[in-house]
Amino acid sequence: MKTTPDVVxxxxxxxxxxxxxxxxxxxxxxxxxxxxxxxxxxVIVSDENVAAxxxxxxxxxxxxxxIEAELITVPAGxxxxxxxxxxxxxxxxxxxxxxxGDAIIALGGGVIGxxxxxxxxxxxxxxxxxxxxxxxxxxxxxxxxxxxxxxTRFGKNLVGSFHQPRMVLADTDVxxxxxxxxxxxxxxxxxxxxxxxxxxxxxxxxxxGTHVLSGDPDATRHAVITSCRSKAEIVSADERExxxxxxxxxxxxxxHALEAEVAYxxxxxxxxxxxxxxxxxxxxxxxxxxxxADDAARVRRHFxxxxxxxxxxxxxxxxxxxxxxxxxxxxQDKKVRGGRLTFILARGIGQAFITADVDEQTVITALEEDxxxxx
Ligand code: NAD
Ligand code: GLY
Numbered sequence: 441m442k443t444t445p446d447v448v449x450x451x452x453x454x455x456x457x458x459x460x461x462x463x464x465x466x467x468x469x470x471x472x473x474x475x476x477x478x479x480x481x482x483v484i485v486s487d488e489n490v491a492a493x494x495x496x497x498x499x500x501x502x503x504x505x506x507i508e509a510e511l512i513t514v515p516a517g518x519x520x521x522x523x524x525x526x527x528x529x530x531x532x533x534x535x536x537x538x539x540x541g542d543a544i545i546a547l548g549g550g551v552i553g554x555x556x557x558x559x560x561x562x563x564x565x566x567x568x569x570x571x572x573x574x575x576x577x578x579x580x581x582x583x584x585x586x587x588x589x590x591x592t593r594f595g596k597n598l599v600g601s602f603h604q605p606r607m608v609l610a611d612t613d614v615x616x617x618x619x620x621x622x623x624x625x626x627x628x629x630x631x632x633x634x635x636x637x638x639x640x641x642x643x644x645x646x647x648x649g650t651h652v653l654s655g656d657p658d659a660t661r662h663a664v665i666t667s668c669r670s671k672a673e674i675v676s677a678d679e680r681e682x683x684x685x686x687x688x689x690x691x692x693x694x695x696h697a698l699e700a701e702v703a704y705x706x707x708x709x710x711x712x713x714x715x716x717x718x719x720x721x722x723x724x725x726x727x728x729x730x731x732x733a734d735d736a737a738r739v740r741r742h743f744x745x746x747x748x749x750x751x752x753x754x755x756x757x758x759x760x761x762x763x764x765x766x767x768x769x770x771x772q773d774k775k776v777r778g779g780r781l782t783f784i785l786a787r788g789i790g791q792a793f794i795t796a797d798v799d800e801q802t803v804i805t806a807l808e809e810d811x812x813x814x815x
Contacts, residue, residue, distance in 0.1 A: 446661070448668045450584065451676040455604045459584055459668045463657060465611035466498045466572070470505035476570060476607040478541040481508045483533060485556035486547040487516040490574050493617050498547060498572065509545075510536055518704040520551050521590040523599075529559050543568040543606065549575035549622070550582035550710065554600070557588030561603030571605040575618055576626030576660075577711050579610040580633075580667035581688075585675040591704065595772040596696045602680060610668070612660050620653075625711025627653060628691075628718065628748055630663050633670040635718065635739065636687050639790030641666055642742075649746050686775055686794050690784040691717030697769035698752055701761055708755045715748040716755075724806040725785040728798070735788045752811055763807035767800060 445462030460472060474480065482502065486495055491513045502509045512532050514520045533544075546556035546569060553571050560569035571583035589600025615623065627649065634642030644662075645652075651659035671688065678685040695710070695717030702708045722739045725731035743750050752758040767781075775782035781803070782796045 446665050448665065448672050450604070450672045452604060452679055455586075455679075457605060457607050459608040459610060459672065461579070461610045461612065461661065461664050461668060463611065463613045463661070465609050466494060466614065467501050469498055469572070469609055470501040470503070470507065472607065472609065473502060473545070473570060474505040474507060477507070477543045477568060479539075480506055481539075481542045482545050482570075483510050483512055483536060483538055483542065484545045484547050485512050485514070485529065485552060485559070487520065487549075487552055488513050489516045490548045490552070494547060494574060494614055498545070512536075514552070514555065516551075517706070518551055518591070518699075518710070521555050521597075523590065523592070526555060526559060526590055529555065530563060533559065533563055538563065538567065540564050540567055543570060545570045545572055546583075546605075547572045547574060548578070549573065550578045553578050553582045554587075554589050554597070557586075557603055557605070558590060558600050561588055561601040566603065568606045569603065570607045570609065572609045572611070574611075574614045576615055576623050576664075577629050578626070579612070579615075579664050580626065581629040581671065583608045583610065584668060584671045585685075585688075586679070595700050595769065596704070597774070598772060604679075608668075610664060612657065612664060615660065616655060622709070622711075623655075624653060624747055625709050625715075627746060628711040628715040628743070630667050631739075631742065632688070632690050632714065632718065633667050635722075635786065635789055636670070636674075636690055636792040637790055638666070638670060639788075641670075642789050646738075646742055649742065653746060684794075686782070687784055687792050689775065690786075690792050691715070691719075691721050693717070693770055693773050693775065693781065693783060694720040694766070696773065697766040698755070698758065698761075700769045700772075701765065702755065702757055707757060708749075712749050712755075715743045716750060716752055719743060719750045720807065720810050721784060722786055723810055724783065724798070724803060725787070727802060727806045727809075728785070731786050731788055735786070738789060761811065763804040763811065766807060767803060
């Protein structure tokens, strides 16, 4: 179904751009893409799953505005965010003689957005990228704000760049083909915005989250737009994460440690790790006497109600992970300063804040409790 797209602006001076959100956007993409690129040639980078489902429609639309398009696919999954796949992607782009004035379209989820965005940022010292996110997670978070990265054996997203896209095209229709588990995982990042500073949005999600997850078009559009507006405001105020942008990492310090511990295998996908991580952040906030226990319980209950995991103990292979092991993973977190861990905690729903003032033993004790909960 086609509707007039909503537009959210990311305001960053000469790097400003629009996020277009709407149903059926990919079949209309030609004119929008033409307005954002320097010369009529693009390379669409996608994964094998997404290319099979959505590439043809995008390519056909681009051809209506005489844009020459080529396709490069990479295997689906988090493992594509590696030096190996980055190198092979760069080689293929160079084989195609991609020029500085050409553009990459990242058609896929957060993995493709991060990998193709990073490749675009370093190819010939930087070419344009348009993000065309196809997962809920990518539409509400990873396609917006210019963070790109790959993982290394030391942890997640440790090598990357800030490279703002020229445009984001979030076609909500493409979410219809997304596996249910992936939709649900992306929903954790939607909830995150309510918990950071929009308690009324969290209340709306408590009532309407199941509609978003069942694919209701109006609920989905509202959730995507509200999330993008929220992210746009935060990124416009602090593009390079020198301060408030770190709020977007609510739950992520814990999540990245859990993901590193399962070696990015499919038994725990990113959004699921974020759900568990957010519950851990609220539990730690409560333990520190900062957050009412009722608010932490509300967060846990909502994730539980929509079928997201709320404890590491429910993930195969993490049943007996030791808190110290997770804290050791956290030492690679990009927010570590002078060896001290930084956490995003909350004084309640919609009241997240950043602090480095957390005693490590308190974190370990809170983790011991969380890890002991079995569901
Ligand atoms: P993903 O890109 O791996 O996509 C999930 C799965 O869904 C893949 O198998 C993919 O092939 C499939 N898929 C994607 N779109 C589909 C569609 N429309 N129909 C059918 N199948 C589809 O995972 P993700 O959850 O989108 O992204 C996770 C990644 O995003 C992580 O690496 C995370 O670190 C990163 N991330 C980055 C940022 C950022 O700011 N750069 C923010 C959040 C997350
Ligand atoms: N997803 C966190 C950020 O964009 O800053």
